[in-house]
Amino acid sequence: MKHLSLAARYRPQTFAEVAGQDTVKAVLSRAAAEDKVAAAYLLSGTRGVGKTTIARIFAKALNCEHAPGPEPCNQCPQCRKITQGSHVDVAEIDGASNNSVDDARALRETIGYAPMEGRYKVFIIDEAHMLSRNAFNALLKTLEEPPSRVVFIFATTEVHKFPITIVSRCQHFVFRHLSEDALHAHLCDVLDREGLTYEEAAVRLIARRAAGSVRDSMSLLDQALALGGDGLTAGVTREVLGLAGQELFVSLFEALAGRDCAGVAELSRRIAAQGVDIGFFVRELAGHLRTLFLLRQAGTAMLPHLGLTRDEAACWQGLAPRFSATHLHAAWQMTLDAQRGIVQNPEPAAALELLLLNLALLPQLLPLEHLPGAAALPVTDNGASPPPVQPAGMIPAQQTAGVPPAQAARREGGSPLRQTGTGAPRAGRTDAAAPADDEDAESDDPAPAGDLPAPPEALTARPAVVARPAAETASAATGTTVRRQEEAPSAEAATAVPAAGEGGTARPETPPDWAAFCEYCRTEQAEGRPSPPPYLLRQMRAEWTPGCLRLYPSAGQILAQAEKHRADILAALARYGAGTPALELVPPRPPRSEADLIEEFRQRPEMQDCLSLLNATIKHCTEA
Incomplete structure (x- = not known):
């Protein structure tokens, strides 16, 4: 008797037997039960998630002798013929080998005939994205106005290749990856029905390796069971599938914690010599780094959410404290970013070794x-x-x-970087709420104005000439210090207090607070007095020097607007009590x-x- 693979032997025959895809099953089952069937359906998703299987079950539900109903009976002649692929009214077409316009025309000629045995003529086109554009165009009119009792079901893994004119004529259902837990439950059910003993760790390993595909998981299970034996064990599964064991990962993390480059290189050599699946190894490495990071941050409170066995939990809990959270976070991010590059690299073993050495040397990198x-x-x-x-x-x-x-x-x-605290004004505004007694606070940059963020400190150039003791003026109102590059002003200039402006406010001894001036202009405008637009002021950075105010517009349009409102800005400064400084508008850097x-x-x-x-x-x- 011919041996059937597990995937073929346990292929679902009813909607209830299909693992996952609950929404799609519910919609199609209800359509069959109420006999409210659309002319065309488009089923898209990754490989092995049940697209063709559900299409066959739907065809059986429509043509079952007990229809309409939510499920096929699988006992009547109609259901048995569809299961065997011999039903005259259900045609399963391979889109890759029947993709020409002549094939589409022949299909159109067949559509015109009424069903011969069943209630519906069903055309299941698998890998439908392989149809040529002319073939799609030949089907357009048929899909829009099909004969009664005709249903098209397109199954594809690359829906982006479908013309939008076809997609708009179909009910589109997207099939999702199955979760690891759903695959684990499905595999356990198959093993129980086969009467085989198994280790939970082995089943969990196959479910993780299948990456959401039911067919892949069944093929891997078949491969693991091919070695024979009394049951399924984790050790045999790793050996047959070429997967690294936990002891290898423990050795790797110990080498990473000790920054042992020689040990990392030796482990890389062992991985290559054992023929380990490098792509899955990197996926497992990323998963273990996630586990260590979460345990390092949340401790035992995270264990119920990680799905670890008792031995695995004890192992990772012992390793997590040996790394800093920063090291684990950066290593996790690096591994995720490197996955695709390592698999596609002409030398994947060398690429993996470089990644592992970088992970070991991460703590040596400096800000x-x-x-x-x-x-x-x-x-x-x-x-x-x-x-x-x-x-x-x-x-x-x-x-x-x-x-x-x-x-x-x-x-x-x-x-952009935002700092608070003594001597570091918050980026994007002058902090008017800072403590008044912080006289000795200083800032390396002039106080920024408006809502523009200040440049990051570590990457921003500094003035080349600084006269620190004589040219710094502290502001008791803001707790900030403005450092000027020019020579220190004379004693008369430093102590003179100009007369009050029209607003009755005396000019302060220190350069005015630009954020406060912007707020003053907003109040003036709200009370109906002429003033420059506050939104314009907030989009410029201010730099005060003796007798001069430099404004740095954020864009060329802001510069043009500021030129138009130059007189308004000077008048508002006089009313505010800032005197009549020379106003210089600095064009933005191209x-x-x-x-x-x-x-x-x-x-x-x-x-x-x-x-x-x-x-x-x-x-x-x-x-x-």
Whole structure:
């Protein structure tokens, strides 16, 4: 007797037997029960999740002698013929080998005839995305106005290749991956029906390896059982499928914790020599890093959510404290990012070894501000700090490894750095609520204005000339210090208090608070008095110097608007009590090419050691 694979032997014959896909089963079962059937259905999803199986069950439910009903009986001649593939009214067509326009025309000619044996003529087109565009176009009119008692069911793994004109004429159902728990339950049911003994760890391993595909899980189970024996064990399963055991992962994490590069290299050699499935190894590595990170952060409270056996839980709980949370988080992210590249690399074993060595050396990476020469950054022509350059394309280790939380916020795509506390005004505004007694606080940059974020400290250029003791003026109202690059003013200029403006407010001894001035203008406008638009002021950064106010618009349009409202700004400053300073509008820096940004960032001294240590290159750069 011919041997049938487990996938063929236990192929579901009713909706209830199908694992997962509850929504699709409910909709199609109700359509069959109420005899409210659409002309065409499109079933899409990854391989082995039940698309063709459900299409066959639906065809049986429509043509069953006891129809309409929610399930086929599988006992009547109609159901048996469909199961055997010999029913005259149910045609299962391979889209890959019947994809021409001539095949579509022949199909159209067949559609015109009424069903011969059953209630419906059902056409199941598998791998339908392989049909040519002309074949699809030949079916358009038929799908829109099909004869009565004709149903099309398209099954595909690549729905993006379908013309939208076809998709719009179908009821589209997306089949999802099955969860590991659902696959585990399905495999256990099959093994129980086969009367075989098994270890939970072995079944869990096959369910994880199948990656959501029922057919893959059944094929892997068949492969694991092919070795024979009394039952299914985890050791035999790993050996047959070429999977790494837990003891190898324990040895690997011990080497990573000890930064033992020689041990990591030896483990890499063993993985290659044993023929381990490298793609699945990296997936398991990412899963174990997730487990360690969650245990490191939440401790035993996380155990019920991880699905570990008692021995596995004890093992990972012992390893988790040997790593910092930062190390585990960065290693987890690096592993996830490297999965596709390692599998597709011409030398996957070498790519895996490089990844493991990088994971071991993660704690040795330093934040940028700790590298030598971090303060020697370039300065623009007008003395202002240039826009920060955000690097990307380096190995992910730099993003989080050994970096404090504030520094980690500057990762690619992250928001600008925001700092609070003594001597560090909050980026994006001047903190008017800071303590008044913080006289000795200082800021390396002029206080930013409006709602614009201040450039990140570690990546922003500093003024080249600073006269610290004589040129700093503390503001008791804001708790901030403004450092000026010009010579210290004379004693008369430092102590003189100008007369009050029209608003009756005396000019303060220190440069005005730009955020407070913006709020003043908003109040003036609300009371109907002429004032510059507050939204315009908030989109400019202010830099006060003796007798001069420099404004840095965020864009060219803001610069043009500010020129139009120059007189209004000067009048409002006079009413506010800031006198009549010279107003200088600094044009925004023109955009630079990506190549210029990469070269500028690569030449910065603080990057030289980092790039040399990691043997890395910068592939992408954007201006924040």
